[in-house]
Amino acid sequence: MEPDAISTLYREYSGYPTPISAFVTANDYMALLNGTSFTLSTEWSQSETVRGARLHYAQQWTLIQNYSKETDIDIQPPSPCSLLHGELLSSYSPSGDLKAVVRETSGQGAGHQFLEVWSSGGLKKLLHLTALDKHGRVYEDAQFGCLAWSACESRVLYVAEGKRSIAESSASASSPSAGEPTAGPSGGPSEKDKSVYWEDWGEGLTSKSVPVLCVADVAKGTVTVLQGVPSHVSPGQGLWAHDGECVFFVGWWHEPFRLGLRFCSNRRSALFCLDLEGNCECLSGDTSSVSSPRLSPDGRYLVYLEGQVFGPHSQCLSLQQYDLETRKISVLVDVVNRPKKDEFAGLYEALPPRCWASDSQRVVFSSARRNWRDLFVVDRTTRRVTRMSDSENFGSWKLLTIQNDLMVVHCSHLNEAPRLVVAFLPSAGGEGEVSWDPLDESCLRGAIVNVLDISPTPQEENPEYSGLDFGALLVTSNHLPSGAKVPLVVFVHGGPHSQFFAEWNVTTAVLVKLGFAVLMGKMVDFLLGSHPHTLVSTDIILFLSLCFVVNYRGSTGFGQDSILSLAGNIGSQDVKDVQRAVLTALADQTAEKLLTLDPDKVVVMGGSHGGFLACHLIGQYPDFYKACAVRNPVINAATLLGTSDIVDWRYSCVGLQYSYDQLPTPEALTTMLQKSPITYAPQIKAPVLLMLGGKDRRVSPHQGLELYRCLKSRGSPVRLLWFAEDGHSLARVDTQADCFLNVVLWFQQHLHLH
Structure with a gap:
């Protein structure tokens, strides 16, 4: 296909919106003689490639619960979508009568931030946060x-970057910590300290250093910065x-120095309680x-996630419960x-902002289970975990909110674009029988999904964690003629330590529409950031279409043993698992034997550790x-x-212990080099096509440059795309579109598919 046709197709599929938040308000009036009315307010994100923008818009539904049958929900037509301009954060008050918005202006006075409070009568309060200068x-x-x-509903709590003088005045020591400047007469850094380095929290958090x-x-229109937060933690x-x-x-330890936080659930932190007089107490272990942390509706219980410090940066977590009356901590989910x-299979992701049932006895959450993200509920008394999702009909599930026992869930599938489904949580004991109602029609594209379980060969087993398997999803078009050979994109x-869920993925959807077969490995924010997307079949088939998604050993959703099995075995176990999946796909084809994958037309793509594996695969x-x-x-x-x-992960991934005072040794560096592509x-x-972000803090772009120079010196074909203003995820809308077009053209060229 020509570049313009590829870009047009990408623009169409990347335009499917994704729901990002939801809030439910129970209306005070009777909607019908036998029902109660609820307003569902949602916010969505949508990529718009013409202007290179990521749009943010709102939409509302009216839902009516039938008293005669608790599970019946009458869904009224939604309101028109309304574009949200400059909103950084928004939150409804508990009653739903007020909405707080943190907004940033553009144009003249760009960069000024405001806190707005809206009611049914319009704008109720406006605080010019920048001018207040707190x-x-x-x-x-x-x-x-x-x-x-x-x-x-009289006060709003938020987090902001502390002024340097504020951060220093809250230090426990009488003098600033080492490396921190002293305040000058004006309250800012003194003249001699203007160039002193201030640490930040790493990739994706480069403007975050000293949160307050x-x-x-x-009512008063005032802002107060709370005092009393321990000086060694960032709140x-x-x-x-x-x-x-x-x-x-939550307070994260920032001494002796800050490590990257994004995608890392292994950083030392604790749960704190701070009163308005500045008295602070640590509630959890340190x-x-x-x-x-999430508070129950009755105000008595706090639940929170807990994991280990260091080791795998993403891991299986436990759900802890703190009783505010007895001050005791117990394990709800181990x-x-x-x-x-x-x-x-365990808990692997953050809890939604509202996850408690109205009885304060149950907690609802989403988590990975093999190749899916499923919806679960745990009973606080029995500790029993029950799955409530319907994977076959709705794919993968992500809970957005539960309020008044109405659950709002974002669902998508490998053959279905994102949509919302709703249901009322049944009474305790009946959670296994939930009646789900979609808010709109599904957007199916005629693909067939087959779930595969793959086991390593005896030679590929991990002796310390034997018996582990991994999963895969084979997706094919239901319009495939037999006999032709299909090229394969791995x-x-x-x-x-993440997962590729059976959910909507734009990159794969367009690749399949273009006619490539795709064998997919688990992906973290490759090309399209960390947004979930999916596959779609084509009506006019260029080279036929297939997708195979692999979650190798080390992926989330398969238990903590699977995660731990990869430490010390990167570059071997994960590489062998991906290659085993590819060989399985080439051997199995489809259940109907309608097509044959072409073993002479196999290409590979990946990002971050996926790029690590891709380069290992083409080298090994x-x-x-x-x-x-x-x-x-x-x-x-x-x-x-x-x-x-x-830096801690650079030791852990090769099987070495890490400590803050760690110094590299020849043996450690040798181990790291030997496991590298x-x-x-x-x-x-x-x-090789390289796509590098000039502002990447997680994996320096000089890593890609190192391979570029190595290949250039040997006369190997290589092309490098440099995105000076992008970071690790290459998340800008225009960058994503540019990357996708170049990947497709690169594969077409070297598979001779023109």
């Missing part, structure tokens, strides 16, 4: 950020206690990693080491792969050691 920029990220209303908790008083994820007299927050097939994931199997495209790949773990924001570079024959 703090720096408000944090809008998911790691630290929050916008939490007090129960009395802030309270806006809606975030704040929420109010039920009585409004104190706040809870030797673990905690996140996602770490799952080796799940049985089709059973709950799509390898990054992470490595030089005659097998005909082309390669990688985004910000790890090429040489030894040279990456001093440039990555997650750079050692196989002289064997590479496949033409």
Whole structure:
């Protein structure tokens, strides 16, 4: 296909919107004689490639519950969508009567931030945060950020960058910490300290250094920066206690220095309680990693996630419960080491902002289970975990909210674009029989999905963690003529401890529509950031279409043993698993034997650790792969050691212990080098396309440059795309479109498909 046709198709499929938040309000009036009315307010994200923008819009539904049959929901037509301009954060008050918005202006006065409070009568309050000058920029990220209303709806809690003088005045020592400047007469850094280095929290959080908790008083129009946060932690994820007299927050240790936080659930942190007088108490243990504190509706229980410090940067987590009356901590959901097939496989992702049932006895959450993201509920009394999702009909599930026991879930499939489904949570004991109602029609594209379970050969077994298998999803078009040979794109994931769910993926959807067969490995934010997307079949078939998704050993959703099995075995176990999946696909074809994958037309693509694996594959199997495209790949773990924001992982991934005072040894550097694809570079024959972000803090772009120079010196075909203003995920809309077009053209060229 011509570049314009490819871009047009990509523009169409990348335009499918994704729901990002939901809020339910129970209306005070009777909707019908036998029903109650609810308003569902949602916010969505949509890529718009013409202007290179990511749009943010709102949409509302009216839902009516039938009293005569609790599970019946009458869904009224939705309101028209309305574009949201400049909103960084938004949050409804508990009653739903008020909405707080943190907005940033553009144009004249660009960069000014405001806190707005809206009611049914229009704008109720406006606080010019920039002019008040109590703090720096408000944090809008998911790691630290929050916008939490007090129960009395008079105050709003949020997190912002602290002013340097504020950060220094809260230090426990009488003098600033080493490396931190002293305040000058004006309250800012003194003249001699203007160039002193200030640490940040790494990739995706480069503007975050010293977070502070802030309270806006809606009635008074004032902002207060809360004092009393321990000087050795950075606060975030704040929420109010039920009585409004104190706040809870997560504090991350930033001493002796900050390590990257994004995608890392293994950072030392604890749960704290801070009253408005500045008295602070640590509620949890201080030797673990905690996140996602959520308060029960009755105000008595806090649940939060807990994991280990260091080791795998993403891991199976436990769900802890803190009883505010007895001050005791108990385990609601423990770490799952080796799940049985089709059973709950553990907790791997953040809890949604609202996850409690109205009875304060049950918690609803989403988590990975093999190749899917499923919906679960745990009973606080029995500790029993029940799955409530319907994977066959709706694909993968992500809970957006549960309020008034109405659950709102984002669903998508490998053959279905994102949509919302709703249901009321049944009474305790009946959670296995939930009646789900979609808010709109599914967008199916005629693909067939087959689930495969793959086991390593005896030679590929991990002796310390034997008996582990991994999963795969084979997706084919239901319009395939028989007899033709199909080229195969092996799509390898990054992470490595994440997962490629059976859900919507734009990159794969367009590749299949273009006619490539795709063998997909688990992926973390490759090409399209970390947004979920999917596959679609084509009506006019160029080279036929197939997709195969592989979650190799080390992926989330298969238990903690699977995650731990990869430590010390990168570059071998994960490479062998991907190659085993490819060989399985080539041997099995489809169940109907309608098509044959062409073993002479196999290419590979991946990003981050996926790029690491892709380069290993073309180096270890030089005659097998005909082309390669990688985004910000790890090429040489030894040279990456001093440039990555997650230096601890550079030790853990090769099986070594890490400590803050760690110094590299010749033995450690040798181990890192031996496990890196750079050692196989002289064997590479496949033409390589490199896509690098100039501002990547996780994997330095000099990693890709190292491979580029190595291949250039040997006369191997290589092309490099440099995106100076992009980071690790290459997440800008125009960058994603540029990358996709170049990948397709690269594969067409070197598979001779013109």
